Amino acid sequence: MNDSNDIIERVRHLSSAIDQALKAGDTDTALALMETGQHDMSKSLRGQREIDDLIRRTLFSHLDAARRSTDHTAESRLLTTATDILGPKENWLPQLKQYFMEDRARLVVVLTWQCETRCTYCTIPKQDGREMDAHTLDSAIELLMSSGREKLELRFFGGEPMMAWEQIQYGIEKAQSACQGRDIQFMITTNGYALTPERVAWLGQHPVQLQIALDGLPEAHNVHRKSVVPGEQSYEHSAIDKAAVLHEHGVSHEIIHVVHPARINEFVDDFEHIVDQGFERIQINWAHNVIWHEKHLQAFADGLHKLGDLLRKRWAKGESIWLVNLGETLLKIRTFREITVDHDGQIYANNAFLYRPSSASDLCLGHLDEGHNWWRYRLDGADGEALKKLSFAAPVAENNARVGTVFSSWIRWMQSQGLPDF
Ligand code: SF4
Structure with missing residues (x-):
């Protein structure tokens, strides 16, 4: 033994x-x-x-x-x-x-702070050298296992986690062998740049779900999800053309469609473009941490009604397009307590330390080397309102809550009209 x-x-x-x-x-x-x-x-x-x-x-x-x-x-x-x-x-x-x-114990690992793109709405400082090594990843996996839960989930986040592809493979295989037959699943949040057919095939052999960020039409991508390489068209490197290969290899996936004020008049066209490429599960992530003016709120409300019509027409034609938000608990602003291990083993209450460095020390729960159990970090310390204050500056939080109200009231209206049961 x-x-x-x-x-x-x-x-x-x-x-x-x-x-x-x-x-x-x-x-x-x-x-x-x-x-x-x-x-x-x-x-x-x-x-x-x-x-x-x-x-x-x-x-x-x-x-x-x-x-x-x-x-x-x-x-x-x-x-x-x-x-x-x-x-x-x-x-x-x-x-x-x-x-x-808690049903499923979850842990997020930040594999790298680097990324191939510079999205206009992303404030995570991109830096070389902030990469998680195998020893830290091992220790993070041990932390997740210590929860004792029968259901587990390891999430890979960044930066762009697929830039650390070897670590993803290592982490998935290591966690699968460490969980001793428990139900474990994995989630990778990615911009899709590094999602080659070979990698999709490998992921298809493991219990992995992908959250793939797409902005929609080429002009949305190329302007707002800019490539770090001058002149490179980010749309061409995105996962926009990868629906077929994901289906072929049975990789569970959903699209994160980022909706932000700069594309508010076109976001339904962007959404439809994503759908037309063969993607069926889409989640709208409206941009947090930016200010939405009155005209953006009005355009968002108008666009949502257009989106409602579009969905109902597609459903009537028998298409199984699902907007994930329609089935979610309604929150004005999303602030989950999600234990997150940074590349250096520091443990945080959520991922806000990546984009709000002024809150990092208050969000910090400790370090992997302290030898605490997963439940310590899950149960003790700030939650709910306190976490919201640490994650968003007060004026931004108030402003963003208004966007959340517009979105929630549209979701309630859609629910009241009846939804398909996919
Ligand atoms: S892909 Fe993600 S990490 Fe990279 S710049 Fe965009 S939002 Fe930030």
């Missing part, structure tokens, strides 16, 4: 003993076991990560099971035990609610 498996076995053993003690309401034994375990595991980072926060995680997992089985006696006994160990309920109930909400 290698060291890694040995650690897992020891943690399993300890976990089961703590389980029994907690079920019996024997908090003294549970805490004593935990103390011995911490001492035992302290010499290895892997061991520290596996044992970190074990009592809270075990209690939450039992409470989750009791809630699902509606075993009120067990639930009430566990609540008492949790209060004995974790303190007053108000200190941990918000975290417990978060724990209940």
Whole structure:
């Protein structure tokens, strides 16, 4: 048995003993076991990560099971035990609610800060030398595995993550072997520049979903998603002509159509162009972190009604085009807590540190070398409103909330008219 498996076995053993003690309401034994375990595991980072926060995680997992089985006696006994160990309920109930909400444990890794394009609406500083090495990626994968969830997701982000293609292949294969039969999936957010047919074929053999950014017509791409190479037409290097090869290899994908004020009068034409190239699942990401003036808001509202007509005509013809936003929970501004590991192993509450350096230190949750468990980063620290404040400057957040209101009210209207069931 290698060291890694040995650690897992020891943690399993300890976990089961703590389980029994907690079920019996024997908090003294549970805490004593935990103390011995911490001492035992302290010499290895892997061991520290596996044992970190074990009592809270075990209690939450039992409470989750009791809630699902509606075993009120067990639930009430566990609540008492949790209060004995974790303190007053108000200190941990918000975290417990978060724990209940998680189905799939997710982790984002920023493989590189470099990119082949310079989108006019992107404020991520592009820099050479900010690339994740194999050791950091290994440690990030260990962090995701430590969640103990049966369902897992590793997301590759940047910059442009496909520029680090070897790391993507390495990360996918490593995580698949480390998850020991659990349900793992991968997501790559890409501009499609480096999506060759050979790479699509390789991705088709793995549980990967692609989020591919496209802006639409050539003039949208070439002007707003500029290539870093002077004179190069970014449209020609985009994934606009790759629907067939993605279908051929069965690679799950959706298009991120960035809608921003500079193309607001043409965004429905851009959308239709994407659809006409054979893409069926499209998500509109209206540009955050830029100011939308009154005329842009009005043009957005007008365009959305045109888009509604376009979708209904296409649906009537039997086309399975799906606008992903129509099925989502309505939020004015999207600020998710999504544990994100930067190239150097720093861990953040979301990816806003990439485009808002002034908030980076407040968004920072720690470093991989600290040996904490995935749940520590998921449950503790800023969430919701606090995260929104850190992710957007106040005037921009207020302005962007108005764009969100226009979009949400259109989605509600579309829903009220009935939607196809693809
Ligand atoms: S492709 Fe992505 S990372 Fe690159 S410039 Fe555009 S938005 Fe920024």
